[in-house]
Amino acid sequence: MAKLVLQGVRKRFGQNLVLDGIDLTVSQGEMVCLIGASGSGKSTLLRCINLLEPIDDGTIHLDGVDISEPGYDPQAVRTRIGIVFQSFNLFPHMTAAQNVMLAPRRVLGRRPEEMAGPVEALFDRFGLKHRMGHYPDQLSGGQQQRVAIIRALAMSPEIMLFDEITSALDPELVGEVLDVLRQLRAEGMTMVLATHEMGFARELADTVCFLDGGRILERAPPGTLFTQPREERTRAFLSRLL
Amino acid sequence: MPNPDQGGAAALSAAPTRREIHEARLRRRSGAIAAGSTLLVIGAIVLFVPMAPGWEAVRRSFFNAEVFRKTFPGLLEAFLVDVAIFLWCAPAIALLGLVIALCRDVRAPALFPLRLFGALYTDVFRGLPVVLVVYLIGFGVPGLGLPRPWNSPYIWGSLALILVYAAYVAEVIRSGIDSIHVSQRSAAASLGLSEADTMRYVVLPQAIRNVAPANMNLFIALQKDVALLSFIGPVEIFRQAGVYKSLLANFTPYVGAALIFLAITIPATRYADYLLHRQRRRQS
Numbered sequence: 001m002a003k004l005v006l007q008g009v010r011k012r013f014g015q016n017l018v019l020d021g022i023d024l025t026v027s028q029g030e031m032v033c034l035i036g037a038s039g040s041g042k043s044t045l046l047r048c049i050n051l052l053e054p055i056d057d058g059t060i061h062l063d064g065v066d067i068s069e070p071g072y073d074p075q076a077v078r079t080r081i082g083i084v085f086q087s088f089n090l091f092p093h094m095t096a097a098q099n100v101m102l103a104p105r106r107v108l109g110r111r112p113e114e115m116a117g118p119v120e121a122l123f124d125r126f127g128l129k130h131r132m133g134h135y136p137d138q139l140s141g142g143q144q145q146r147v148a149i150i151r152a153l154a155m156s157p158e159i160m161l162f163d164e165i166t167s168a169l170d171p172e173l174v175g176e177v178l179d180v181l182r183q184l185r186a187e188g189m190t191m192v193l194a195t196h197e198m199g200f201a202r203e204l205a206d207t208v209c210f211l212d213g214g215r216i217l218e219r220a221p222p223g224t225l226f227t228q229p230r231e232e233r234t235r236a237f238l239s240r241l242l
Numbered sequence: 243m244p245n246p247d248q249g250g251a252a253a254l255s256a257a258p259t260r261r262e263i264h265e266a267r268l269r270r271r272s273g274a275i276a277a278g279s280t281l282l283v284i285g286a287i288v289l290f291v292p293m294a295p296g297w298e299a300v301r302r303s304f305f306n307a308e309v310f311r312k313t314f315p316g317l318l319e320a321f322l323v324d325v326a327i328f329l330w331c332a333p334a335i336a337l338l339g340l341v342i343a344l345c346r347d348v349r350a351p352a353l354f355p356l357r358l359f360g361a362l363y364t365d366v367f368r369g370l371p372v373v374l375v376v377y378l379i380g381f382g383v384p385g386l387g388l389p390r391p392w393n394s395p396y397i398w399g400s401l402a403l404i405l406v407y408a409a410y411v412a413e414v415i416r417s418g419i420d421s422i423h424v425s426q427r428s429a430a431a432s433l434g435l436s437e438a439d440t441m442r443y444v445v446l447p448q449a450i451r452n453v454a455p456a457n458m459n460l461f462i463a464l465q466k467d468v469a470l471l472s473f474i475g476p477v478e479i480f481r482q483a484g485v486y487k488s489l490l491a492n493f494t495p496y497v498g499a500a501l502i503f504l505a506i507t508i509p510a511t512r513y514a515d516y517l518l519h520r521q522r523r524r525q526s
Contacts, residue, residue: 052428052432076434082433089425089428089429090429091443093447102444106435107433
């Protein structure tokens with residue numbers, strides 16, 4: 001069954017139509033990559049799915065429930081859909097472990113002592129156990145981004161959204177973050193990524209969507225989209241990257 | 243053949259480079275000029291001020307060593323009153339300032355009256371001279387004929403200071419809240435945190451830390467403004483100096499009081515500057 005269904009989603013910032021009728025279906029365990037030039041609407045689309053931005057038109061269904069209905073409690077959705085941002089957005093006044101434990105404690109009502117074990121296991125899984133007590137400014141960009149991923153995972157989300165999470169990293173740090181995504185992929189996490197890492201999208205995605213001017217212009221498995229793009233604009237975009 | 247790279251590296255670590263020699267010379271030169279001009283100014287003051295026709299009279303009435311010795315212990319004791327007033331006002335100001343700042347930030351429509359109140363409050367109390375508020379509340383409220391101890395000028399004078407300074411602290415905290423980037427709120431919201439939790443755990447701790455130096459300057463100003471309470475009764479240091487002045491017909495006690503204030507405010511101001519400097523460096 002489809003986990004997440006978007007139909008005719010439109011989003012306007014003032015006069016600027018950023019999303020112009022997005023239809024997208026994501027199945028349980030599927031990994032969807034959104035590619036396209038800056039300003040094509042990838043980030044906005046992810047923020048709309050997470051209800052960080054209200055949509056102007058269309059519907060978003062999560063497990064068959066319309067979560068885009070005005071007045072629907074966004075908090076309940078956000079605990080089920082995690083998002084990781086390009087600029088990490090860790091809380092600078094808290095250690096890595098405190099960053100991770102804040103939301104489970106306040107939103108899910110977990111007690112610190114019952115969380116200690118699972119959180120440590122989570123840090124261990126992504127190779128950051130020795131960094132739990134560090135503050136964000138004591139960590140490298142790649143480590144900060146991995147902490148941000150752990151922070152989102154600590155809420156046990158059903159879907160993870162990743163908004164160009166390697167774009168702000170030095171090239172030599174990109175690999176360690178992509179490894180985390182590979183690991184999540186292997187565990188069967190449902191994921192939607194906005195990304196400029198074409199090689200990565202090609203390697204792991206089930207589906208690649210090419211966004212242009214707020215529309216999904218082309219949607220295909222990576223094998224097809226990267227080798228035989230149907231649309232002229234897709235071809236032009238890909239040729240600029242190579 | 244010697245490797246030029248190695249030669250360059252060795253020169254860098256051992257002998258000073260041409261640039262270092264040049265910069266050291268510049269530093270010595272500007273140090274000498276600064277010292278020379280300072281000496282010149284001090285020399286001029288020492289030389290010319292005593293030549294003023296009224297200098298002897300001023301020296302006798304403002305810088306009288308004997309009067310100073312006699313009154314200084316009493317002034318110090320009176321200053322304890324200032325310190326005490328400061329100590330009970332400061333926490334109340336911090337708390338009320340925080341509450342007012344939060345009032346101005348509430349978004350829920352049902353709480354709009356709070357927002358209005360916050361805006362009105364800061365406008366009114368920042369718009370009035372402190373001394374005027376001290377007079378109005380310090381003379382006005384006890385005028386209601388309240389029974390002891392509720393007619394004490396200590397209570398109502400302190401309340402006046404609390405009300406005025408809380409308005410300033412509220413504005414400083416609010417500017418701190420505004421300075422936290424919206425992405426921090428987004429990140430908190432994306433984790434499902436409520437607005438109240440976002441404020442309490444994510445925004446406020448960072449905001450208050452950011453504005454700590456600015457708030458510290460306000461509290462230094464508060465320590466000085468405690469002297470305004472002397473107008474409505476409490477015998478604190480400024481009032482005590484006035485009493486000595488009348489008794490001894492000499493202004494030296496005021497100089498003593500000034501020195502006591504400076505002994506507190508200068509180190510505190512320097513410390514606030516240090517905090518600000520450290521924060522700027524961390525953010526750059």
